[in-house]
Amino acid sequence: MLNKKGVFKLSKEMLLWVARIAIVFIVVFIILSLFGSYFFREIDVGEIQHYVLRERLLLSEDCLAYEDEKVYGGIIDINKFDETRLNNCLRYRLPKGGVGIKLNLSYEGGEKELEINEGLSNKMDFCVDEKNFDCSDNNYYVLVYDGGLKKGNLNIQMIGIK
Amino acid sequence: MNKKSMTQHQFLYLFYILFAVLIFVFLVNTLDDMHSGKGFGKEYFARDVGMIIESAYIGNGDLEVEYNFTEKFLVEIKDGVLLLRESKQSSYGSYLIAEGEEDLDFELITNKLKITNERGVSVE
Numbered sequence: 001m002l003n004k005k006g007v008f009k010l011s012k013e014m015l016l017w018v019a020r021i022a023i024v025f026i027v028v029f030i031i032l033s034l035f036g037s038y039f040f041r042e043i044d045v046g047e048i049q050h051y052v053l054r055e056r057l058l059l060s061e062d063c064l065a066y067e068d069e070k071v072y073g074g075i076i077d078i079n080k081f082d083e084t085r086l087n088n089c090l091r092y093r094l095p096k097g098g099v100g101i102k103l104n105l106s107y108e109g110g111e112k113e114l115e116i117n118e119g120l121s122n123k124m125d126f127c128v129d130e131k132n133f134d135c136s137d138n139n140y141y142v143l144v145y146d147g148g149l150k151k152g153n154l155n156i157q158m159i160g161i162k
Numbered sequence: 163m164n165k166k167s168m169t170q171h172q173f174l175y176l177f178y179i180l181f182a183v184l185i186f187v188f189l190v191n192t193l194d195d196m197h198s199g200k201g202f203g204k205e206y207f208a209r210d211v212g213m214i215i216e217s218a219y220i221g222n223g224d225l226e227v228e229y230n231f232t233e234k235f236l237v238e239i240k241d242g243v244l245l246l247r248e249s250k251q252s253s254y255g256s257y258l259i260a261e262g263e264e265d266l267d268f269e270l271i272t273n274k275l276k277i278t279n280e281r282g283v284s285v286e
Contacts, residue, residue, distance in 0.1 A: 013171075017178065024182075028189055039196040045209050052213055053260060056220045062262055071222040090260040093242030098258045 046134025050158045053090060053099055054138060057156070063089040066145040076154065078146040081105060083114045095119045099160040107144040107152025124159055134160045195253055204255030207231060208246040211275060212257030215244070218279045219262055225279040231272075238269040239285070 057063045059073035063086060066077035080086075081103075092098035100120025105112045115121040127135035136158045144152040195201035211229060218225055238245050242261055247254035259266065268285055276286050 013174070017174070021181070024185060028185060031189065032192060035193055035196050041202050043202075043205055043209055045213065049213060049216075052216050052220070056216065056260075059220050059222070061222050062219070065222070073222070088263045091242075091262065092258060092260055093265075094258060097242075098260055 044134070044162065046160055046162065047136070049099065049160065050134070050136045053101070053158065054156055056090065057086070057101075057103075058140065058142070058154075060089065072145075075143045075145055075149070076105065076152070078109070078112075078144055081112055081114065083116075086114065086116050090116050092117050097161075099158050100124075102155075102157040104155040104157075105142075105144070105152060107142075107146070108150040109144065109146045120159055120161075121157075124157060127159060132162055134158075134162055192253065200248075201253060201255070203232075204235075204246050204253070206255070207235070208244055208255030208257045211237070211246065211277075212244045212259050215266070215277055215283065215285060216260055218277050218283045219260075221279045225277075227277040229275040229277065231274065234271060234273045236269070236271050237275060239266045240269075242266075 058076075059065055059071075061067050061071045064076045064080050066072045066075040066080075086103075090099075090101070096119035098117055098120065100118070100123065101116040102121050102124060103112075103114050103116070124135070126133050136156075138156050140154045140156070142152050142154045144150045192201075195204075214227055214229060218227065234248075235246050236249055239259065242259055242265075244257045244259055245254045246256070262283060264282055266283065266285060270286070278284055278286075
C-alpha cells in the first residue's frame with residue numbers, strides 16, 4: 001500500500017502532467033493554426049449550392065412544379081406550396097445544418113409564406129456577417145396553378161453556414 | 163519509493179508515451195494532409211459529389227451520372243452527411259446533403275460512384 005507521502009507524490013506528479021498535457025495541446029493547436037493559415041484554401045460552394053436548391057424547388061415534381069401528365073418546371077402548383085411537403089422535398093436530417101430557406105409567394109390569388117429547415121431559416125438576420133454565412137435573395141416571375149394559371153412573384157431567401 | 167508505487171509510475175509513463183505517440187501521429191497526418199493537398203482534395207470531392215447528388219433530384223426523367231475519383235475512397239452517407247476519406251481512421255471531407263423523402267444511407271470503398279434518378283435518387 002502506498003504511504004501518505006507516496007500518495008502525495010503521485011498526485012503532485014499527476015497534477016504536473018495535467019499541466020504538461022495542457023501545454024502539449026496548446027503547442028499542437030498553435031502548430032496546426034500556423035500551418036493551417038499557410039496552406040488554407042477555401043472552397044466556397046455557397047452560391048452554386050443555393051442555385052442547385054432553387055432549381056430543385058422550381059423544377060422538381062417532388063417540390064413545387066405543377067404536373068398533370070407531364071411536369072411543368074417553373075409553374076408552381078399552389079397545392080404543393082406546403083411547409084411539410086417542402087421540408088420533405090429538401091430534407092436535412094441534422095438540425096440547424098445545411099441551408100435555411102424562406103419562400104414568399106405573391107400572386108393574383110393572394111400571398112403565402114413558408115420556411116424550409118426552420119433551424120436556420122429563422123436566422124436571416126445573421127446575413128450581415130458575410131464572413132461566416134452564405135446568403136442569397138432571388139426573385140422569380142412565375143406562373144401559379146390555382147385552378148387556372150395566374151401570374152406571380154416568388155422570392156427565395158437562403159442562408160447557409162460557410 | 164516502494165515496489166507498488168514504482169509499478170504505478172511505470173504505468174503512468176507508459177500512458178504518457180502512448181499519448182505522445184498518438185499526438186505525434188495525429189500531428190504528422192494532419193500536417194501531411196495540409197501540405198500534400200489531400201485534405202483539400204477530400205473536401206473538394208465531398209462537396210462536388212454532394213452537389214451532384216442534390217442536382218440529381220432536379221431531373222424529372224431518368225438520369226444516370228458516373229463519377230470517377232482519382233483514387234479509391236471510403237464514401238458514406240450517414241444521418242444526411244456525406245463523408246469522404248481514405249479509411250475509417252483518416253481525416254474526411256464532408257457535405258450536408260438535402261435529401262428527398264428517402265434516406266440515402268450507404269457506405270462504399272470505391273473509385274467510382276453511380277448516381278441515378280429513376281423514380282428516386284440512389285447511389286451505388
